[in-house]
Amino acid sequence: MKYEVVIGLEVHAELSTQSKAFCGCSTKFGAAPNTQCCPVCIGMPGVLPVINKKALEYTIKAGLALNCRIARYTKMDRKNYFYPDLPRACQISQYDVPVCQNGYLDIVVNGQTRRIGINRIHLEEDAGKLLHDQYADSTLVDLNRSGVPLIEIVTEPDLRSAEEAKVFLETLRSILRYIDVSDCKMEEGSLRCDVNISVRPEGQKEFGVRTEMKNLNSFRAVYRAIEYEANRQISILEEGGTVLRETRRWDDSAGKSFSMRAKEHAQDYRYFPEPDLPPIEIDDEWVEEIRKQIPELPAQKQRRYVEEFGLPEYDAGILTSSRDLADYFERCVKLYENPKTISNWLMGDFLRLVNEKNIEISDVPVTPENLVKLFKLIDSKVISGPIAKTVFEEMFDTGKDPEAIVEEKGLKQITDRDELVKVIKKVLAENPKSVEDYKNGKKKALGFLVGQTMKATKGKANPQLVNEILLEELEK
Ligand SMILES: Nc1ncnc2c1ncn2[C@@H]1O[C@H](COP(=O)(O)OP(=O)(O)OP(=O)(O)O)[C@@H](O)[C@H]1O
Ligand SMILES: [Mg+2]
Ligand SMILES: [Mg+2]
Numbered sequence: 001m002k003y004e005v006v007i008g009l010e011v012h013a014e015l016s017t018q019s020k021a022f023c024g025c026s027t028k029f030g031a032a033p034n035t036q037c038c039p040v041c042i043g044m045p046g047v048l049p050v051i052n053k054k055a056l057e058y059t060i061k062a063g064l065a066l067n068c069r070i071a072r073y074t075k076m077d078r079k080n081y082f083y084p085d086l087p088r089a090c091q092i093s094q095y096d097v098p099v100c101q102n103g104y105l106d107i108v109v110n111g112q113t114r115r116i117g118i119n120r121i122h123l124e125e126d127a128g129k130l131l132h133d134q135y136a137d138s139t140l141v142d143l144n145r146s147g148v149p150l151i152e153i154v155t156e157p158d159l160r161s162a163e164e165a166k167v168f169l170e171t172l173r174s175i176l177r178y179i180d181v182s183d184c185k186m187e188e189g190s191l192r193c194d195v196n197i198s199v200r201p202e203g204q205k206e207f208g209v210r211t212e213m214k215n216l217n218s219f220r221a222v223y224r225a226i227e228y229e230a231n232r233q234i235s236i237l238e239e240g241g242t243v244l245r246e247t248r249r250w251d252d253s254a255g256k257s258f259s260m261r262a263k264e265h266a267q268d269y270r271y272f273p274e275p276d277l278p279p280i281e282i283d284d285e286w287v288e289e290i291r292k293q294i295p296e297l298p299a300q301k302q303r304r305y306v307e308e309f310g311l312p313e314y315d316a317g318i319l320t321s322s323r324d325l326a327d328y329f330e331r332c333v334k335l336y337e338n339p340k341t342i343s344n345w346l347m348g349d350f351l352r353l354v355n356e357k358n359i360e361i362s363d364v365p366v367t368p369e370n371l372v373k374l375f376k377l378i379d380s381k382v383i384s385g386p387i388a389k390t391v392f393e394e395m396f397d398t399g400k401d402p403e404a405i406v407e408e409k410g411l412k413q414i415t416d417r418d419e420l421v422k423v424i425k426k427v428l429a430e431n432p433k434s435v436e437d438y439k440n441g442k443k444k445a446l447g448f449l450v451g452q453t454m455k456a457t458k459g460k461a462n463p464q465l466v467n468e469i470l471l472e473e474l475e476k
Contacts, residue, residue, distance in 0.1 A: 002202040003200065003201060003234050004199065004200055004201075006200065006210075007160070007195065008157035009195060011191065011193050012150050012152050013062075013176055014126060015148075017149055018054075020052065021049075021124075021147055021148065021149035022050060022277075024038070036144040041143065042087050042088075050277075051277060059123045060099060064291050065297060066121065066153070067103040068102060070100055072281065073280070074098070074282065076093070076277045076280075078090045078271065078274050078275075083127065084141060085143075085146070091124060092124060092274055098120040098121060101121075107164065107171045108167070109161075109167050120154050121154070123150070125149060128145055129145050153172070157207065162222070162223045162230075163223075165195070165226055166222065174321055175297055178295060178297055179293075179295065195250075196211070198210040198243070209242070224255060229257050246262045311339055318347050318351075319346060328364075328368060335368060350364070353393070370395060370401055371395075374395070382412055383413050384463060387411050413460055414460050420457075424469050428473060
């Protein structure tokens with residue numbers, strides 16, 4: 001029998017506000033443990049939280065970017081549970097009236113557009129962090145993260161494969177970064193994902209029983225967890241068994257999921273309206289103001305790049321995957337008439353070095369002005385293509401002007417015929433075997449001789465001219 005996999009995601013994104021959701025403490029990542037907390041965010045009795053307007057604004061912004069309906073009346077609720085990283089024993093969250101509802105996100109998988117429903121987006125606070133590794137016999141708690149604003153984005157069960165889930169997360173991350181509400185750094189925990197998954201025989205209308213895996217923190221883990229869990233459920237059904245509704249833990253190093261707790265023992269969160277915070281009214285004017293701040297989003301931008309610059313869909317997709325990269329491209333395109341050349345460099349050496357050196361695009365020291373200068377040096381044949389790559393590497397390290405690098409290192413292309421003839425004569429004299437091979441019809445020997453000439457000139461010879469002169473000399 002064939003089975004269909006059904007997936008729904010709950011994505012938690014930490015908002016990039018300066019201060020926490022209900023107090024003025026800093027949200028900066030990486031500070032010494034417990035140095036960014038106050039009585040409010042560590043849940044002392046008698047304190048009064050005050051909502052961070054920016055956090056609410058970012059939640060609305062995310063909702064608008066994901067085509068949601070924005071509530072005009074909303075409130076915060078208490079979600080009660082006990083865990084050592086939550087000193088107040090309750091989390092301020094939202095229950096029945098989330099800020100955003102009924103949205104969608106279009107994703108493109110294998111060339112096909114799929115519309116994934118967004119059930120809701122609500123605002124809540126993060127918990128602290130438990131550190132288990134320092135001592136064998138005790139666990140430490142760091143409350144710097146406690147009270148950092150989070151949005152939870154809940155999808156409809158519309159995803160149908162690990163691949164779709166991965167593309168959904170990539171597309172979502174790109175949008176959240178474009179609108180600047182979260183840095184979405186999975187390695188710092190600012191984007192985390194719960195995966196709900198069920199399977200059903202193909203053609204069946206009713207959903208199967210779902211399991212949930214919480215807090216996956218890489219796209220790779222999400223992908224592998226879905227593949228594993230789908231297969232596990234299918235095997236159970238094939239053997240005539242039933243899938244249990246349960247929360248499972250994904251162990252990425254083992255590549256397996258393990259049962260944590262059955263849903264029958266699930267927590268009763270005893271939600272009730274947060275008595276310390278008044279209900280919130282959101283007026284049209286504010287929503288419209290926020291809507292105006294939303295920039296052109298990646299999918300629109302990609303379409304525009306294809307139409308306006310004649311770029312292939314693939315190039316446009318990569319260039320618009322991050323707003324910084326797209327901005328960089330657009331600054332170059334204003335200075336240089338050939339968009340495809342720019343795109344090739346950005347997708348090639350530029351992104352290669354960004355990845356190798358593991359830096360942000362905003363920290364790349366090469367200015368668009370200097371990159372375009374490099375193109376012009378190639379166009380005017382001052383330097384050859386291979387030399388341009390070396391020059392670019394140095395620009396990437398030092399931020400220097402390419403003209404200065406070419407000057408300093410004497411990298412100008414040799415286009416002087418007499419000079420090249422001299423070099424080539426020497427190369428031919430040193431490689432009599434290849435010359436003979438060529439004359440005996442082994443045309444491949446020419447390539448070797450071109451290579452030797454380039455080597456002798458340290459890559460600076462003009463390749464066309466080298467070919468031309470070599471042929472002349474060999475015909476003599
Ligand atoms: N049959 C199903 N198969 C796969 N996913 C499902 C199925 N039914 C619902 N889901 C998904 O499960 C998720 C439910 O998330 P939601 O936050 O509403 O509740 P929860 O998981 O029960 O509670 P909690 O927030 O405490 O984890 C949604 O992403 C939804 O799309
Ligand atoms: Mg949830
Ligand atoms: Mg859940």
